[in-house]
Amino acid sequence: xxxxxxxxxxxxxxxxxxxxxxxxxxxVHGIVRxxxxxxxxxxxxxxxxxxxxxxxxxxxxxxxxxxxNVLEKVQPDECYHLAAISFVxxxxxxxxxxxxxxxxxTLSVLSAIKERVPRCRFYFAGTSEMFGNVNESPQNExxxxxxxxxxxxxxxxxxxxxxxxxxxxxxxxLSGILFNHESPRRGYEFVSRKITTTVAKIKLGLVKELKLGxxxxxxxxxxxxxxxxAMWLMLQQDSSEDYVIASGECHSVKEFAETAFASVxxxxxxxxxxxxxxxxxxxxxxxxxxxxxxKKKLNWEPEVSFCDLVKDMVNHDLALLKKQISNVSVVR
Numbered sequence: 001x002x003x004x005x006x007x008x009x010x011x012x013x014x015x016x017x018x019x020x021x022x023x024x025x026x027x028v029h030g031i032v033r034x035x036x037x038x039x040x041x042x043x044x045x046x047x048x049x050x051x052x053x054x055x056x057x058x059x060x061x062x063x064x065x066x067x068x069n070v071l072e073k074v075q076p077d078e079c080y081h082l083a084a085i086s087f088v089x090x091x092x093x094x095x096x097x098x099x100x101x102x103x104x105x106t107l108s109v110l111s112a113i114k115e116r117v118p119r120c121r122f123y124f125a126g127t128s129e130m131f132g133n134v135n136e137s138p139q140n141e142x143x144x145x146x147x148x149x150x151x152x153x154x155x156x157x158x159x160x161x162x163x164x165x166x167x168x169x170x171x172x173x174l175s176g177i178l179f180n181h182e183s184p185r186r187g188y189e190f191v192s193r194k195i196t197t198t199v200a201k202i203k204l205g206l207v208k209e210l211k212l213g214x215x216x217x218x219x220x221x222x223x224x225x226x227x228x229x230a231m232w233l234m235l236q237q238d239s240s241e242d243y244v245i246a247s248g249e250c251h252s253v254k255e256f257a258e259t260a261f262a263s264v265x266x267x268x269x270x271x272x273x274x275x276x277x278x279x280x281x282x283x284x285x286x287x288x289x290x291x292x293x294x295k296k297k298l299n300w301e302p303e304v305s306f307c308d309l310v311k312d313m314v315n316h317d318l319a320l321l322k323k324q325i326s327n328v329s330v331v332r
Contacts, residue, residue: 003027005076005120007061007109008083009054012185013125015046017080017228022053024232029055029074031067031083046185061105064112071112071120078235080123081109088129088151095150102154103161110165110173118171121235124162126177127155128220128246128287138220138290140244141177159242172240179220179246179289181227182309184316191253192221193317195260196310200317202271203264204325209271213278215254218286222247223304233298246289247302259310264318 004021008014009030021028032043044051057074059066061083071079084102085091091098106124113120129152130145147153159175166173186193191212198210222245230245251259254268261268294300304312 001025001027002077003029003074004078004080005029005031005070005074006080006082007031007105008081008125009056010043010046011082011086012046012183012187012224013082013181013228013231014080015050015185016183016225017082017231018047018054019050020225020228020232022050027055028053029057029070029076031059031061031070032056033058033060061101061108064108067108068112068116071109072116075117076120078121078123079109079113080125080231080235081106082125084125084154086127086151088149091149091151091154098150099154099157102151103157106158106161110161110171113173114165114169114171118169120172121240122162122165122171122173123231123235124158124173124175125155125231126159126175126242127152128177128179128289130156130159130177131287133285137250137286138246138248138288140290141242141293163242166240172235174234174240175242176231176234177242177244177289178227178230179222179244179287181222181224181245182313183224184313185224186313192256193313195253195257196313197317197321199257199260199264199266199314200321203266203318204321206321209273210257210268211273211275211278212253212257213275215257215272215274216252216285218250218252218288220246220248220250220287220289221256221306221309222302223309226302226304230294230298230300233294233300237297241297243294243298244289244291245294245300246291247306248289248291249306250286250288251306256310259307260314263311263314 132146132148182192201207
């Protein structure tokens with residue numbers, strides 16, 4: 001039985017990946033912080049349904065010793081490094097924590113693998129934010145990076161650390177450069193989930209408007225459940241190479257909102273307001289991925305369409321809110 005170690009297992013991608021690996025017969029281990037163990041109802045809600053099938057280990061990405069100990073104990077065949085401070089807007093507010101956690105955390109995991117389990121295959125979670133504002137579209141594995149946020153900068157550094165360990169120590173280490181991938185498990189701070197949950201609240205009469213920043217930025221949005229399959233496929237190859245994973249389509253924030261409102265028969269123009277406080281100091285205006293390498297070498301393609309993704313998220317949030325309202329009514 002293969003063993004996999006996931007950092008960030010309680011997040012959106014980590015939860016989908018854990019499910020997928022369990023379905024493949026893996027023994028799945030995850031790294032979590034102490035505060036997650038102390039507050040499981042809040043921190044483990046994405047993995048509660050599979051918690052009994054997982055083995056969790058307490059460690060901190062900022063503490064090399066704790067990461068070293070977990071790697072030595074688990075001796076995984078594969079390590080998926082997904083944990084990071086990943087909210088772009090927050091990275092402008094606290095660039096120090098973003099850089100420290102994302103860069104030093106990646107270095108800690110790579111170094112521990114090199115020292116204690118060098119045969120382990122390593123996946124680094126890259127991001128389309130590494131490309132930033134570019135002169136060519138779509139972006140592929142050869143497109144130069146031009147990050148526009150501390151988050152993007154931290155991920156470019158992680159990418160180069162992974163590449164350096166691969167080339168210097170002959171490690172099986174690679175980066176998956178994933179474009180925006182969403183799901184009903186997306187955090188509420190991200191614009192996609194902010195839109196779908198607010199649309200659901202408006203439909204149920206709980207709030208009256210949706211406040212957004214710029215509506216013009218365009219992103220390549222896909223389904224997280226599709227993208228974790230690509231992560232796994234990368235680590236099953238004969239050689240370690242970096243891959244872009246995307247849908248190949250580009251949609252604006254306005255289109256996302258329009259699709260979300262339309263799914264509940266509402267006109268987005270009647271409820272959406274622009275609030276400049278949500279503007280980023282440095283915006284990335286358009287990102288669109290070219291996943292042709294993944295299609296050719298991994299035989300991977302996205303399965304869930306943009307419209308279906310948005311509708312699924314809205315329907316999930318509607319059901320969730322109705323359940324919460326029902327529970328409050330029962331308590332009363």
